[in-house]
Amino acid sequence: MDLYRLKIHELQEMLQRGEVSSREVTESVFRRIDDVEGKVGAFITLMEDEGLECAELADRRIEEGKQDGLTGIPLAIKDNMCMKGKRTTCGSKILESYKPPYDGTVIKSLGGHLSVPVGKTNMDEFAMGSSTETSYFGITRNPWDLGRIAGGSSGGSASAVAADECIGALGSDTGGSIRQPAAYCGVVGLKPTYGRVSRFGLVAFASSLDQIGPLTKDVRDCAILLTAISGHDRLDSTSVDIAVEDYVNSLDGDIGGLRIGIPKEYFTGGIDPDVEKSVWDAVKGLEKLGAAYKEVSLSHSEYALAAYYIIAPAEASSNLARYDGVKYGYRASRPEGLIDMYAKTRSEGFGREVKRRIMLGTYALSAGYYDAYYKKASQVRTLIARDFDEAFKECDLLLTPTVPAPAFKIGEKTGDPLQMYLTDIFTVPANLVGVPGISVPCGFSKDGLPIGLQLLGRHFDEATILRAAYAFEQHTDYHLRRPSLDAGRGK
Amino acid sequence: MKISKEEVEKVAVLARLALTEGETETFSSEMSSILDYFDKLKEVDTEKVEPTSHASAGRNVMRHDEVRPSLSKEECLMNAPDADKGCLRVPKIIG
Structure with missing residues (x-):
C-alpha cells in the first residue's frame, strides 16, 4: 500500500491500531518526495532528519497510548511560519538564511501533538502573489498540469498535498492564498475567521487580513487540522477568546x-463556462441533499478587489519596513552610510512584486493621497461588511466559485500585475470582512483541471461551512481523483 | 491617473528603495494602470461611512507590566548581519 496517499483520518486509525508506524508513513512520504519533487517544486526546505526523529518519538507516544489526533502525521508548513532554529525564508532573498529563535504558536500546537514536520513549502515572496511565481526559490508547478501554476501564495502547500508529498499542510490566506491554490490544485483549503487562529510567529504581510489555515485531501482532515490549530493566544492580541468546537463533530452529513x-x-460574467457549470451542478447537488438556495445581493462586490489592493499593500509597506539590514536578514555590502544601507539592502533583498506593493502602499498612505486611497478603501470595507451582515440575515452560508477560471499557464500573467490581481476577485471579500471560507473540489474542466467551490460562513461559524462541504463531498468523488504527474497534461 | 517617473522616485525615497532606471519606468506605467483601476472606488458614496481598519471588533488587550522570561541577548543577535560585543553594528551615522 502507498501510505503517502492516505488521509489524516485514515492514518489516525491505522496508527492507533498499530497497523503502521509513523516511521513507515514518514519514510513513505519522503520516498514519494524523492520521486516527484523534481517535477513539482513544492518545497523550499525539506526536513527528513527532523521528520524521522519526530516520527520515532511519535511511535513511542502511540505505544504508550497517549497520542492526539495528529500524532505521527507528516505535515508540510508554508515557509512564513516561524520554526525555532529552522530556516524560515518567506520565499525571499532578504530572509534567505533567517533562523527564528522561537516557534510560532501553530508550530507549537503541532509540536505538542508530535505531528511530523516534512518541510517548509514554497510561496510567493512574502505571500504577495497569486501563482507562486514570485518566490526567490523558483516556481511551484501544478501537479495536474506541470505547465500551469499551482496558485498562490500557498502554492507549495497546495501542490504538496495534491501530489501526495505530505498528508496535510498549513498555509496562510490574506486575500485568498489558501482557497485559491486549493481550488487550482483540487484539494480542500480553509481560511478561518479572523482571530480564530493565532498569528504569533506568522511573518506579517497585511495584519488585519492574514490568517493561517489547513490545506488537506478531504473535508474531514480539514476539520481535524483546524481543531488542532484554533484557539485564543495571549501572544496575539487579535486572536479571539471564543471556545473552540471539535469541528469533526459538525461533519454529520445533515444539511436539511x-x-x-x-x-x-x-x-x-467573466466566469469560465466549465467553472460556472460545475458550481451550479454543486448548487443542485446541495439542494437534493435538503438545502435551499436563494439569490442574495452583495452590492459592493465590484469594489472589493480595489479596496483590497489598497489596504493590503498599505499594511505591507508598513510591516515590511522592519527589513532594514540591521536586526536580521540580508544586508547589502559596502553601503555609503546608514540610509544608503537601508535602500540598497531592500532593493537587493526584495523581488519585483514585493517592491511594487511597497511602492503602491507607500503611495496610498503618503501625504495628500491618504484620504483618496487608504481612507476611501477602509470606508468601502465597512460597506462590504454591511452587505455580508445583511446577506447572513437571510441565509446560513454563501456559495460562489473560488476562482473565475481553472489554473493558468506559467508566465501567462506575470507581465500584467492587474490581470494577476483579478484572479483574487472572489476570495478577497472574506478577508476584508473577516469571515471564514472553504474551497472544496467541485469538478474538472474539459482540460482536466480542478475546479473549486467556495463556501463562506458567518464569523466563527466554521462548523456550518464544514458541514455543508462535507455533505457535498460525500456525494461526489472529485476529492478522490489524483493527478498522474505526467510531464504534459495530467488527467 | 498618470504617475510620473519623478513621483515614483519620490515614493521610492519614502519607501527606502533604490530603484534602477528601468524599474522606475516600469513602475511608473504599472502603478498608473493600477491606480486607474482604484479610481473605481470614486463611484461609491462613502460620506458618513466610518472606515474599518480591522475585521474583528478591536478591543485593547491589557496586562500587568511585569518582568517575564524573554529571548536571550544571544538569541536576539544570532540573525544579525553584523553584531559585536552584544550590540548591533551599523554604518557610521554621525560624521
Missing part, C-alpha cells in the same frame, strides 16, 4: 433546511 445564498454579483 440549510439556507444557501448565491450572491448575484458574482455571476455577472
Whole structure:
C-alpha cells in the first residue's frame, strides 16, 4: 500500500491500531518526495532528519497510548511560519538564511501533538502573489498540469498535498492564498475567521487580513487540522477568546433546511463556462441533499478587489519596513552610510512584486493621497461588511466559485500585475470582512483541471461551512481523483 | 491617473528603495494602470461611512507590566548581519 496517499483520518486509525508506524508513513512520504519533487517544486526546505526523529518519538507516544489526533502525521508548513532554529525564508532573498529563535504558536500546537514536520513549502515572496511565481526559490508547478501554476501564495502547500508529498499542510490566506491554490490544485483549503487562529510567529504581510489555515485531501482532515490549530493566544492580541468546537463533530452529513445564498454579483460574467457549470451542478447537488438556495445581493462586490489592493499593500509597506539590514536578514555590502544601507539592502533583498506593493502602499498612505486611497478603501470595507451582515440575515452560508477560471499557464500573467490581481476577485471579500471560507473540489474542466467551490460562513461559524462541504463531498468523488504527474497534461 | 517617473522616485525615497532606471519606468506605467483601476472606488458614496481598519471588533488587550522570561541577548543577535560585543553594528551615522 502507498501510505503517502492516505488521509489524516485514515492514518489516525491505522496508527492507533498499530497497523503502521509513523516511521513507515514518514519514510513513505519522503520516498514519494524523492520521486516527484523534481517535477513539482513544492518545497523550499525539506526536513527528513527532523521528520524521522519526530516520527520515532511519535511511535513511542502511540505505544504508550497517549497520542492526539495528529500524532505521527507528516505535515508540510508554508515557509512564513516561524520554526525555532529552522530556516524560515518567506520565499525571499532578504530572509534567505533567517533562523527564528522561537516557534510560532501553530508550530507549537503541532509540536505538542508530535505531528511530523516534512518541510517548509514554497510561496510567493512574502505571500504577495497569486501563482507562486514570485518566490526567490523558483516556481511551484501544478501537479495536474506541470505547465500551469499551482496558485498562490500557498502554492507549495497546495501542490504538496495534491501530489501526495505530505498528508496535510498549513498555509496562510490574506486575500485568498489558501482557497485559491486549493481550488487550482483540487484539494480542500480553509481560511478561518479572523482571530480564530493565532498569528504569533506568522511573518506579517497585511495584519488585519492574514490568517493561517489547513490545506488537506478531504473535508474531514480539514476539520481535524483546524481543531488542532484554533484557539485564543495571549501572544496575539487579535486572536479571539471564543471556545473552540471539535469541528469533526459538525461533519454529520445533515444539511436539511440549510439556507444557501448565491450572491448575484458574482455571476455577472467573466466566469469560465466549465467553472460556472460545475458550481451550479454543486448548487443542485446541495439542494437534493435538503438545502435551499436563494439569490442574495452583495452590492459592493465590484469594489472589493480595489479596496483590497489598497489596504493590503498599505499594511505591507508598513510591516515590511522592519527589513532594514540591521536586526536580521540580508544586508547589502559596502553601503555609503546608514540610509544608503537601508535602500540598497531592500532593493537587493526584495523581488519585483514585493517592491511594487511597497511602492503602491507607500503611495496610498503618503501625504495628500491618504484620504483618496487608504481612507476611501477602509470606508468601502465597512460597506462590504454591511452587505455580508445583511446577506447572513437571510441565509446560513454563501456559495460562489473560488476562482473565475481553472489554473493558468506559467508566465501567462506575470507581465500584467492587474490581470494577476483579478484572479483574487472572489476570495478577497472574506478577508476584508473577516469571515471564514472553504474551497472544496467541485469538478474538472474539459482540460482536466480542478475546479473549486467556495463556501463562506458567518464569523466563527466554521462548523456550518464544514458541514455543508462535507455533505457535498460525500456525494461526489472529485476529492478522490489524483493527478498522474505526467510531464504534459495530467488527467 | 498618470504617475510620473519623478513621483515614483519620490515614493521610492519614502519607501527606502533604490530603484534602477528601468524599474522606475516600469513602475511608473504599472502603478498608473493600477491606480486607474482604484479610481473605481470614486463611484461609491462613502460620506458618513466610518472606515474599518480591522475585521474583528478591536478591543485593547491589557496586562500587568511585569518582568517575564524573554529571548536571550544571544538569541536576539544570532540573525544579525553584523553584531559585536552584544550590540548591533551599523554604518557610521554621525560624521
